[in-house]
Amino acid sequence: NIQQLESILDEIQKDIEAGGVGAEFSIRFHHQVIHSIENEILSSITSLVMELVENTTHMNLHIPGRANISLAEHRKILGAIKKGDSGQAYECMKEHLESVKRNLSTIIFEHSMDG
Numbered sequence: 001n002i003q004q005l006e007s008i009l010d011e012i013q014k015d016i017e018a019g020g021v022g023a024e025f026s027i028r029f030h031h032q033v034i035h036s037i038e039n040e041i042l043s044s045i046t047s048l049v050m051e052l053v054e055n056t057t058h059m060n061l062h063i064p065g066r067a068n069i070s071l072a073e074h075r076k077i078l079g080a081i082k083k084g085d086s087g088q089a090y091e092c093m094k095e096h097l098e099s100v101k102r103n104l105s106t107i108i109f110e111h112s113m114d115g
Helices: 002-017 023-035 040-061 066-083 086-114
Strands: none
Touching (some): 002 066, 023 066, 040 086, 066 086
């Protein structure tokens, strides 16, 4: 499972280096983390939210520089998972989600000002 997550992050890096934003691999990373949750109820609830996450991932990653920031945040999450530190993993995930939320709020605000 850890090796799969590392492999996905490597694919994100390659995609960014090739001029992409790694969106498809980022979504795969999210799915893999969810599937690693050993709580069926939590995993099911999280899976329901994934459609929203997938839609926002594409918008978020097209912000200049955001793909590398997300990759770094994903690496921090994986580092905590590898250490078996659920508290740190939680904090890293929370930071990542807050960062994404700030970016999406900016996108929505800018879009509303354009209209």
